[in-house]
Amino acid sequence: MQKHKTLRYSAVAFAVAAALSGAPARADVTDADILNDAKTTGDVVSFGLGTQGQRYSPATQINTKTVKNLVPAWSMSFGGEKQRGQESQPVIHNGKMFVTASYSRLFAIDAKSGKKLWKYEHRLPDGIMPCCDVINRGAALYGNLVIFATLDAQLVALNQDTGKVVWKEKIDDYKAGYSATAAPIIAKGKLITGVSGGEFGVVGRIDARDPMTGKLLWSRPTVEGHMGYTYDKEGNKTENGISGTTNATWSGDLWQTGGAATWNGATYDPETNLIFAGTGNPAPWNSHLRPGDNLFSSSTVAIDADTGKIAWHYQNTPHDGWDFDGVNEFVSFDFKDPKTGKVVKAGGKADRNGFFFVNDRTNGKLLNVFPFVKKITWATGYDMATGRPLYTADGRPGDPNAGDGKKGNSVFSAPSFLGGKNQQQIAYSQQTGLFYVPANEWGMDIWNEPVSYKKGAAYLGAGFTIKALHDDYIGALRAVDPATGKIVWENKNYAPLWGGVLTTAGGLVFYGTPEGYLKGVDAKTGKELWSFQTGTGIVAPPVTWEQDGEQMIAVTTGWGGAVPLWGGDVAKRVNYLEQGGSVWVFKLHKG
Ligand SMILES: [Ca+2]
Ligand SMILES: [Ca+2]
Numbered sequence: 001m002q003k004h005k006t007l008r009y010s011a012v013a014f015a016v017a018a019a020l021s022g023a024p025a026r027a028d029v030t031d032a033d034i035l036n037d038a039k040t041t042g043d044v045v046s047f048g049l050g051t052q053g054q055r056y057s058p059a060t061q062i063n064t065k066t067v068k069n070l071v072p073a074w075s076m077s078f079g080g081e082k083q084r085g086q087e088s089q090p091v092i093h094n095g096k097m098f099v100t101a102s103y104s105r106l107f108a109i110d111a112k113s114g115k116k117l118w119k120y121e122h123r124l125p126d127g128i129m130p131c132c133d134v135i136n137r138g139a140a141l142y143g144n145l146v147i148f149a150t151l152d153a154q155l156v157a158l159n160q161d162t163g164k165v166v167w168k169e170k171i172d173d174y175k176a177g178y179s180a181t182a183a184p185i186i187a188k189g190k191l192i193t194g195v196s197g198g199e200f201g202v203v204g205r206i207d208a209r210d211p212m213t214g215k216l217l218w219s220r221p222t223v224e225g226h227m228g229y230t231y232d233k234e235g236n237k238t239e240n241g242i243s244g245t246t247n248a249t250w251s252g253d254l255w256q257t258g259g260a261a262t263w264n265g266a267t268y269d270p271e272t273n274l275i276f277a278g279t280g281n282p283a284p285w286n287s288h289l290r291p292g293d294n295l296f297s298s299s300t301v302a303i304d305a306d307t308g309k310i311a312w313h314y315q316n317t318p319h320d321g322w323d324f325d326g327v328n329e330f331v332s333f334d335f336k337d338p339k340t341g342k343v344v345k346a347g348g349k350a351d352r353n354g355f356f357f358v359n360d361r362t363n364g365k366l367l368n369v370f371p372f373v374k375k376i377t378w379a380t381g382y383d384m385a386t387g388r389p390l391y392t393a394d395g396r397p398g399d400p401n402a403g404d405g406k407k408g409n410s411v412f413s414a415p416s417f418l419g420g421k422n423q424q425q426i427a428y429s430q431q432t433g434l435f436y437v438p439a440n441e442w443g444m445d446i447w448n449e450p451v452s453y454k455k456g457a458a459y460l461g462a463g464f465t466i467k468a469l470h471d472d473y474i475g476a477l478r479a480v481d482p483a484t485g486k487i488v489w490e491n492k493n494y495a496p497l498w499g500g501v502l503t504t505a506g507g508l509v510f511y512g513t514p515e516g517y518l519k520g521v522d523a524k525t526g527k528e529l530w531s532f533q534t535g536t537g538i539v540a541p542p543v544t545w546e547q548d549g550e551q552m553i554a555v556t557t558g559w560g561g562a563v564p565l566w567g568g569d570v571a572k573r574v575n576y577l578e579q580g581g582s583v584w585v586f587k588l589h590k591g
Helices: 002-021 029-034 562-566 569-573
Strands: 069-076 092-094 097-100 105-110 116-120 138-143 145-149 154-159 164-171 184-189 191-192 205-207 217-220 227-231 237-242 266-269 272-278 300-303 308-314 331-336 343-350 356-362 367-371 379-383 386-391 411-413 435-440 441-449 462-470 475-480 486-495 501-504 508-512 519-523 528-533 543-547 551-555 581-586
Touching: 002 272, 069 528, 092 543, 097 551, 105 145, 138 184, 154 508, 266 331, 266 343, 343 435, 367 379, 435 441, 435 501, 435 508, 462 569, 475 508, 501 543, 508 551, 562 569
Parallel strands: none
Antiparallel strands: 069 581, 092 097, 097 105, 105 116, 138 145, 145 154, 154 164, 184 191, 191 205, 205 217, 217 227, 227 237, 266 272, 272 300, 300 308, 331 343, 343 356, 356 367, 379 386, 411 441, 435 475, 441 462, 475 486, 501 508, 508 519, 519 528, 543 551, 551 581
């Protein structure tokens, strides 16, 4: 009895001492930490600086006046010979940074000094099939774990302090073309992941797991006709309803290998308790083989985090025939509807197909849509009443069976399938009310070919060449107004932009370029206020946090991703860019 009292007293004394010293009483990442991530400047515990995905920080120490004094604090190399395609967003908690690197590596680093604490190198089998380079976009934090997805379609959870593997779970069969590159997110205590492999005829889905054990809780396919499941503690599965209605928007049986890969992960809005998954192309690319809208491909799909059921969907590109995908992130924000003057719970999405969408995030209703790139050939706009695109006559690549059976009519299409925007994340400023979109102006010649499904083989039925539209630029960082659809300002860039954006209450926007510059610009005007040459291309989103009273900016660097692999004429145009693999951290110079 006496012993118990002493113990209890010690615990209280410790907690009081910890509170007085300002030290964290506990190191575990909680649901509250994740829920409040967008507001708390002392950490970054989710992909997107908040699962809503706004990439907006309230930190103001670095601002339009002080940003000129930004200098490197430290840099760390990922080492080895694996210098390519660093698309990762670091997460920072309790003085430690966790950052993933190409080839399924994960590093833990002292966030203040840059000293490496530990690294994990996932042992990858031969025969993995990542479509778009050996990249990874980042890790999730929960409890004392750091969790990330690997190129061989597994999930690995490691102890944040030791780097020891706590659990490993297989997402799916890499031999069937499944891989995983997106950063997992935590939604109300559940680990949420997608799958990559839309170019191999996989079936897209969103899984929810217990983050502490990796065990499945529910799984929701994003191709119509497939059954969803819930799982009990022993792993027994129970049917949870078919997604959509079998054959309603897919004729025949191509839905069985229907694509709609959820390769860019998801965002989560606690206010509606909805997970928003973007879905990729229907498979194969040759659209003449699969008449119908082909749900739920090239869409935003809203899934109830508790039930694993689809609450609503909005299809950005029905019957996609251009590999426009629809995977781009759906970012929750409060939209002041100019028609009614009312503030609506909305979401914004800069789609690969060149249009920016504003949807009511409670029900998917289309509120506004406008182009954010200057050349779009496949549609002239959208019917606001039906929410459907107004297709251009002859904008779709032709049916091989209408001609010689080997190659259909080739069309020139803009954007190219690499998209008006691809994986590089947009940001939304609560200060300016603007979205910042890393856009690209390019087109493609595209034609269809016959194809049949073979497990683990490319499943396109199409050929293509990507082309620049202008001699002087492809990329353009654009500030767009979601209410008016106006491009408020733009900063052109010679190479295609492939890194995400950060915006802050300091009135700033940060983004990186393939030419190697990390830039800080005025959020209102786009005026460049600071830049730093990192020595290799940037294809990742910067983050910011406060470490011991100092605001820090971090970004991973290392050229790569889909452009050098799929970019055709554009890949040749930028083949002088050097690969790399580092994380850079900056802070204000003290006078
Ligand atoms: Ca935070
Ligand atoms: Ca695709």
